[in-house]
Amino acid sequence: MRFYKFLCLLVSLSVLLVPLLSLKKGEPTKNEASEQISEKEQAVTEGKNDSVKVFMQNENEVLQLDISEYLVGVLAAEMPATYHEEALKAQAVAAYTYLLRKRQEQQKAPDEALKGADLSNNSATHQGYITKAEREKKWGDKAESYEKKLKKAVEAVEGKAITYEGEPIIAAFHAINSGETQSAETVWGGEVAYLKGVPSPGDKLSPDCIKTIAITAKEFSDSVAQLKNCELNGEAQNWIGEIKTNSSGYVKSVEIGGTAFTGLQARDAIGLRSAVFTVEYKNGSFYFTTNGYGHCVGLSQYGADYMARQGNNWQEIIEHYYTGVTVK
Numbered sequence: 001m002r003f004y005k006f007l008c009l010l011v012s013l014s015v016l017l018v019p020l021l022s023l024k025k026g027e028p029t030k031n032e033a034s035e036q037i038s039e040k041e042q043a044v045t046e047g048k049n050d051s052v053k054v055f056m057q058n059e060n061e062v063l064q065l066d067i068s069e070y071l072v073g074v075l076a077a078e079m080p081a082t083y084h085e086e087a088l089k090a091q092a093v094a095a096y097t098y099l100l101r102k103r104q105e106q107q108k109a110p111d112e113a114l115k116g117a118d119l120s121n122n123s124a125t126h127q128g129y130i131t132k133a134e135r136e137k138k139w140g141d142k143a144e145s146y147e148k149k150l151k152k153a154v155e156a157v158e159g160k161a162i163t164y165e166g167e168p169i170i171a172a173f174h175a176i177n178s179g180e181t182q183s184a185e186t187v188w189g190g191e192v193a194y195l196k197g198v199p200s201p202g203d204k205l206s207p208d209c210i211k212t213i214a215i216t217a218k219e220f221s222d223s224v225a226q227l228k229n230c231e232l233n234g235e236a237q238n239w240i241g242e243i244k245t246n247s248s249g250y251v252k253s254v255e256i257g258g259t260a261f262t263g264l265q266a267r268d269a270i271g272l273r274s275a276v277f278t279v280e281y282k283n284g285s286f287y288f289t290t291n292g293y294g295h296c297v298g299l300s301q302y303g304a305d306y307m308a309r310q311g312n313n314w315q316e317i318i319e320h321y322y323t324g325v326t327v328k
Contacts (some may be wrong), residue, residue, distance in 0.1 A: 026298040055117035077128030084308035094171040122307035174294030202306025230257035
């Protein structure tokens with residue numbers, strides 16, 4: 001009888017253990033599971049729950065920051081805290097994507113000027129970042145509420161990145177455009193599949209969209225002196241020749257001093273807000289009227305805020321401004 005009971009117990013244990021052992025055997029090991037993740041997917045997720053090294057240009061030092069703190073500081077530097085939360089979320093995802101791509105580039109070909117950092121806080125070359133102390137000074141008595149608002153936006157999209165064919169995109173963004181974004185090909189001369197011109201009608205409603213500035217002939221001459229083969233001769237009213245634009249008014253080329261330059265070259269040399277401009281000469285000065293602010297490629301910040309206030313969420317905003325992308 002005892003042998004019979006022992007045999008029954010042994011059979012019962014076999015029934016329970018064999019499937020478990022089989023299941024364990026069929027599971028991939030930790031190394032095998034890691035190998036199943038493609039290199040592209042790993043590149044996209046790299047940096048999540050990690051820190052970032054930022055070269056603070058004015059202080060000439062490198063800060064190591066938590067990703068969330070960094071993104072809050074980027075939002076504070078790059079987008080008005082008064083903007084809709086969905087627009088702030090879209091900007092946070094773009095900023096995180098920008099970081100991932102710059103980190104990859106730095107790993108492949110380190111820029112010694114960054115002193116080991118992933119990127120700098122110089123908004124002219126990378127994307128801006130301001131510290132908590134600088135945020136408090138900027139916002140004054142609104143600091144506490146704005147800090148909470150931006151943190152909430154960042155937390156809502158933690159780890160989300162914009163990809164195209166598995167790679168983090170060039171997450172270009174700008175403040176305002178003339179009612180339509182520009183393609184990378186138009187502005188920078190090289191085609192980028194996801195940086196196409198798209199409608200952005202809300203930008204036209206911005207009170208800062210259209211601006212006119214007056215530049216004296218002397219100031220203009222000093223500004224364009226940096227342009228190669230630009231020779232200003234004769235009357236000032238003849239210094240600027242033919243201006244060619246696309247359908248949205250973006251200056252594709254402008255003749256200055258007998259040489260054709262791109263609208264972007266002219267914008268940078270003269271210090272204009274946008275390469276969507278017209279010019280008139282009168283009373284010894286050049287009057288430039290610009291439409292928009294920035295290079296006008298990718299995400300429009302004002303347009304994102306407008307879309308959010310019309311009921312669009314952050315992902316819809318991103319998929320509008322970046323053509324054919326995927327958010328992971």
